[in-house]
Amino acid sequence: MRNFGRVKLSTWLLAAMPLALAGSNAGAQSTYPAQPIKMMVGFAPGSATDVLSRVVAQGLSERMGQPVVVDNKSGAGGSLAADAVAKSKPDGHTLLFVSSAIAVNPAVYPKLTFDVNADLTPISLVGRAPLVMLVNQSVGVKNLSEFIAKAKTKPGALNFGSSGQGGAAHMATELFSMTAEVKLVHVPYRGNSQAITALLGGDVDLMMDTLINALPQLKSPKIHPLAITGDARSALAPDVPTFREMGLPQFDTRVMFGVMGPANMPKTMVDRINKEIAATLKSKDVASRLSEAGGLTLDGGSPEEFRLTLRKELAMWKKVAAEAKVVADQ
CATH class of the missing domain: 3.40.190.150 (Bordetella uptake gene, domain 1)
Structure with missing residues (x-):
């Protein structure tokens, strides 16, 4: 009888352990x-x-x-x-x-x-x-349509900068190239600020960047924004048309x-x-x-x-x- 009692007690304790642990977890979560x-x-x-x-x-x-x-x-x-x-x-x-x-x-x-x-x-x-496509004024285009036309005329002649190989900006520009059916050459830099400096200096022709990073560059006479992703223009950059407005609605990637x-x-x-x-x-x-x-x-x-x-x-x-x-x- 004593052994039977011990077995019953052990069985009860084993059965109660999950409930105790569950209660402990619930208590931890409640606090x-x-x-x-x-x-x-x-x-x-x-x-x-x-x-x-x-x-x-x-x-x-x-x-x-x-x-x-x-x-x-x-x-x-x-x-x-x-x-x-x-x-x-x-x-x-x-x-x-x-x-x-x-x-x-x-x-x-x-x-x-x-x-x-x-x-x-x-x-x-x-x-x-939203992402903004920025182009150096030396490229000599006024809008996205002109840029695409120029890129198709001279495949591989235009390049773009990014904050690094395989980064979000690099990949977004690769997606744009595929969507617009143009060939661009990638020039990676070690960081966003270096890529922007290269764009301002004319070392690269194009750059895709988030609006938060691009806003200061929109004031520069050396830079021209071609288009912005999104369903509508941004209130922060109301003069920049969307890719949809510029005839490329299928390109709408955002960060x-x-x-x-x-x-x-x-x-x-x-x-x-x-x-x-x-x-x-x-x-x-x-x-x-x-x-x-x-x-x-x-x-x-x-x-x-x-x-x-x-x-x-x-x-x-x-x-x-x-x-x-x-x-x-x-």
């Missing part, structure tokens, strides 16, 4: 966040991704009851920060603010140390920023921004962060600051919607990289 949240950014301070991440982080700080601190870990097109988050604890205290690079990198870096689909959790799409976390985050935690991001984006102050920072069109939406958007972006950039034969420098 979330229990400490400051680190939001990692894979680009340097002052970059478009960094600027936008800080606006979102400040809004989240006010809603989450804990500081949300931006931590810049630049390198490998944002992959170093993504790898660090992928390897972090899925407790919601380490997040990743991403740009389109998160979808581009798997297509151009053959040796990534993480898998976007398997090792990261989509939490919320934040928004999309995507969002928030992700490590894999295996509890759904309740993901939903909580998603909810607070949505509320942050609805704030008039945050929406205004994001719009002023770079003409950002706010998206939001559910984690699943963000997951589907990522899959589409991953497939698109994989196709572009394969066709253009792009491999980033490791």
